[in-house]
Amino acid sequence: MSQETLQDFIGAWIGKMSEIVQTVTGSGPIKYLINWSRMYALWPVHITTACCSAEFGAMMGPRLDPERFGMQAVAGGLRQCDLLIVEGTVTKKMAKRLKIVYEQMAKPRYVIAMGDCACSGGLFHDSYSIVNDVHKLFPVDVYVPGCPPRPEALLSAIVKLREKIRREEVFA
Amino acid sequence: MFLGEMYEGIKHIFKRTFTMKYPYQKLLLPKGFRGRHLLYMDKCTGCGICAWICPERCISMVPVTNDKEYPQNPEKRFPQYWYARCCFCHFCTDYCPTGALDYTPDYELAEYDRDLLLWSPERLSRPTTHIGEYQSVIHDNQGVTYEPVPKTK
Amino acid sequence: MTANPPTPTIASNEAKEPSTMDVSVGPQHPGSGHVRLLMRVDGDYIVSIDPDIGYVHRGCEKIAEYRNYVSNIPHLERPCIIDAIHLNWAYVLPVEELQGVIVPPRGQYISTIAAEMNRIMSHLYWLAINAGVFSGHTTIFMWAFGDRDLFIELAEWLTGARLTYSFLPPGGPRRDFPSGFEQKLAKLLDYFEKRLVEYDRMFLSNPLVVARAKGIGVLKKKDAIKLGVTGPVLRGSGVEYDVRKVEPYGAYADLEFQIPTFKEGDSYSRYLVRFEEMKQSISIIRQALNKMPKGPIARKAPLVAPEGEAIGRVESSRGEITVMVIGDNSDKPYRVKIMNGSFRNLIALPYLIRNVHVADMPIIYGSLDYWPVEADR
């Protein structure tokens, strides 16, 4: 069996297997189980883009304690994180690094645009060094208005994101 | 070597937990909390001072197409807020000559889609839906706890 | 011990010796915040450091020329959001000087009390993040943020917002004290004073913290003056300089308080300065609460500022904020120049973090209380 036919055979075999896996996880309890496990382990990336990080820190504090939702405070490595919270204004200089951080995160990854500046450029919408729409860099799941939004508002956004994950397709 | 610090830490085991169970316990916010705006459409004259003073120019005066009549606002132009850009400084509420704008303790405005953050005048005039009935109480040696606000107040 | 360091040698244009390696403590880092510190490392020793700032540069000064005097306040106080009222006050002082507006005494007292509350919150934020999380002391992070939330609740009751108060437009504060505010504030100050004793036992006299901070990052008095650093960094090196005493503004002229200064100039003495300042703030608030005069709190300020140039300054928790406003007889300022504490302390970073262990970098960086958003403006 020559090299090409071996690769074709393995390719076809893998294709068939992935269909089986998708049909199995696509319906019923397994999909719910996978989504439930994703919902309860949202580890945020430790990158602060601007001044909303003060309120992100306040949310990580003892009063709201997001570890009840499975959000570990400092996750360190990017591979382990699956939630990128864009905290505040994204300048052009930071946008370059933010894009790299987003690409390094493992799928499935979710993005919350926290604060006006991440949603639409907010107070500094007419500045020369700002990226106004963050959704041009990567798809954003939840927008949180407020400058800065209250820690409870951010936690309500995370509860909203969990709703979205629960109803999501496993291999979206 | 660390007995002082460990004793300090162990003492805290017997204090009450500081965490507020957020979705089930929400703080009762003071009356003047700068949350979402509340528009009284019968007082607004459509003068546009709020749009002028807004630091981000996020208020736009839009005509309202409903059958109600507003004697004080013939062209029926009311402020429309784009909450993706509003910084909640509430200069508009302070500078409004007729007092048509007010504070509400609403802060849960997160949306999946950014266009839903464009609040039309009718949506702004809906009363607040926020139910917060807990307050933080400081006990000298027990730390801080959260108790429901007594209804009598 | 660090030898007598010459002028700060910046890593980027130095010839690289074979044994050194560039480590970028970049914007994505648990311990650096929104700044990238390009560290040149030789084994476990840091040869030199080149701060690459500007990740949160939003051009506040350019935008300030396109907004009128009142709607400049929200975006001019965002740079140091943890200590928002001081930047707001520093911007408003020269504007009021240009317009010739005098804030009535009760308004001065309200601004002073709100500023001192904000100083305590800002020092608690430093204690939690810069001193706590950067050195891995998570207990003090949880304690300090817990108590900071109590102060934030009071500020929210007074001004309506948690951090971004926009509380002092030209002419005076926007609101008076709500009823019952003074009693709750006095109760919180008593509770917080007892907590400071617990902080002292858990953090300051903790042998681990002392071992990591004492004798690290020594900035002698002569160097501190030469580098022009400001705030607790300056007072930690023995220079007794505080704008509240040098040029009293608000109600500081008739309140008695000391300026805590320590001679050693190492990271530990900067910790002590901030702890003492929290105690001083508590006594300032108590004195101001007793001496509150009655009367109006604000005066109507015109929208236009005449031709001219004015410089106002304020002592924020990170140091002296100097703001220069040039008016040109219109409702928009012609030029606003902000010189705040973090940007002036930036030069101490490459100066101190040199010939030290890599593990000392977060301690020195944390003791400078460098808030990158404020430095980039």
Add this chain to the structure above:
Amino acid sequence: MSQKSTSREETIIEKAKSRFPEYIKETKIDNNRRVTISFDKDHVQEIAKWMRDDIGFDHLKGIAGVDYPTHKKLEVLYLAGSFSKPEIQDIIVTLKAELPKDAPTISSVVSIWESAHFHEREAFEMFGINFEGHPDLRKLLTLDNWDGPPPMLKDIKFPEMGQR
């Protein structure tokens, strides 16, 4: 204004005038504790060294660039203050120098006031003022490959900024 404090500012101006009669252009005392001295731009180092050694203004609070397109000139302001001398701690001296708009260059004062290191880098980037003799004059705040013009100049307009 008490008599004692005006004399402090006037003594500084007298000393400056007597020391550099031909370089000092015009001096101004604002209402309190602010002295403005504008001088010829080629002698910035001498004046700075004299300010630091004889008078005692030992550190720089900041360097502000101000652009006047109508008068075709670019002003650079050095705001100096004093830590070591308590009697003049509350005075801020503004040394003002005028630069031509097309090629704004001035010699650097980093050798005199160490604290001017990052202020000069920021003024270089924001206004395009070239400080000769600065040890490491690089861009500080905007994106590394921002090849745009210095953003703070008045004639650099940004479309979404609206009218001035």
